[in-house]
Amino acid sequence: MTPAPLVLNGLVVGAILFALGLVGILARRNLIVMFLCAELMLQGISVSLVSWSRHHGDWGGHVLVIFVLTVAACEAAVALVFVLQAFSRTGRLDSAAWQSLRESNLPRVVDHELPAVDTVPHMFPRLTPAGIEPPVDEDALLEREQV
Amino acid sequence: MIASLLPLLSPGTLLAAAVTSTAASLWLLLPRGLTGTAERTSRWLGSLLGLAALACFIATGHRLGGLGDEAVFLIVSLVAVISGAATVVSRSPVYAAIWFALALAGVAGVLLVLGAQFLGVATIVVYAGAILVMFLFVLMLAQPAGMAPYDRVSNEPLLSAVAGAVLLGILSLTIGRLTAEPPACCLMPATKTALLAGSATAADGEATDSDRGSVDLLAENHVARLGGELFGRHLLAVEVAGVLLLVALIGSIAIVSRGGSGGGSGGGFGDGDARATRRAVS
DSSP states (O other): OOOOHHHHHHHHHHHHHHHHHHHHHHHOOBHHHHHHHHHHHHHHHHHHHHHHHHHHTSSHHHHHHHHHHHHHHHHHHHHHHHHHHHHHHHSOOBGGGGGGGSOTTSOOOOOOSOOOSOOSOOOOOOOOOOSOOOOOOHHHHHHHHHO | OHHHHGGGSOHHHHHHHHHHHHHHHHHHHSOOSOOHHHHHHHHHHHHHHHHHHHHHHHHHHHHHHOTTSOHHHHHHHHHHHHHHHHHHHOSSHHHHHHHHHHHHHHHHHHHHHTTOHHHHHHIIIIIIIIIHHHHHHHHHHHOOSSOOGGGSOOSSHHHHHHHHHHHHHHHHHHHHHHHSOOOGGGOOOHHHHHHHHHHSSOOSOHHHHHTSTHHHHTSSOHHHHHHHHHHHTTHHHHHHHHHHHHHHHHHHHHHHHHHHHHHSSSSTTHHHHHHHHHHHHO
16 A cells, blocks of 8 residues: 555655754764754654554554653653753763763774864844943842852 | 756656765764854855755655645745754754754644644644753753854764765655555565455545545544543553653652762752852852
8 A cells, every 4th residue: 555645755754854863963062952853853753653643544653752742851851950960060061071981992082173262253133222221239239149 | 947857867866866965965064163264165055955955855755756745744844854954053052952943843834734733732832832941941051151162063074964864865765665566576466455455444446545544533523532542542651651750850850959969069050050140240
């Protein structure tokens, strides 16, 4: 039984999302971006599951996607705590900061020619200042420090 | 002109071109430690090659079996794929998270077109509304000022891009094979085909047969039927998922409350937080 064209297109979109997430996991070094890429792979899987569910005409794919959502929520909660702990220990979100955990027979990753400083100036939008600047309240500053 | 060229190219050639340009464009787009004009040039080239790869994919799908018949599907899947690629190649993690939100919107559209109404809405509510906001919170807590050097380089950009493109090519080949006529050796005998057609509910031809199941999925009371399925056949799994959520909640609280012992202060992220507050005040 040949699948309908819509089902095939859904499968292709799922495959593309999965491959993009895989590239991100392999290549990026920021822990949070790696995590976002894992979520992207999960999205690709969800699209494929729903396509197959449509092809076979039962609810199995839909139910599985609901469980994927649940597991993704749990995974995000636990892993973000891990990321925060890792950041508080090293001060970086770099996955290479944890390479002392690697297998003993693997070579050490050494960064060659890292771009030291950010040469491109940031162009974030700014609100134009309006009104008068309020006087600085020393008590409020102290309170804010303790928060 | 392009439409007249299309029949000349075989689907295999198109797919090979799509895979090659996907790999090249991902390699060009991934951060490789370049700065200034070289970086800008490589990003422009990469974007152009990526668009070419998308065009090749659409053309392949067109040759294989009618991609582009559903304009809405084409638009939402393009949104999902392009913003997914931008998530992967963004230098700044904040921009990556925002691109990911757009990719989620595209995926929700794809799910809606595929007939999964509840899942489309749940993707927006749960992912974009809850999980992504949590990501952004953590980013704002943990992101050092300015752009970090490790965001401007990648692990093995060429190898990763090639690996992803090869996986994509294999998956597309497999999906494309689903449409093809089976080879002569594997053709079903006529009697077996007739038996199968007789056992199916719709006995008249391929078109109704391939869309047979959608009748149930696309009926009214979609959410009620999904809930009935979920709490009927899958009741035990729902209970297990609830326990999993509880375990994740307790586990993350336990990790946070114990994590400070290594760093010296009580809170899990006390040091960085205090530093950030001091910087904001001074």
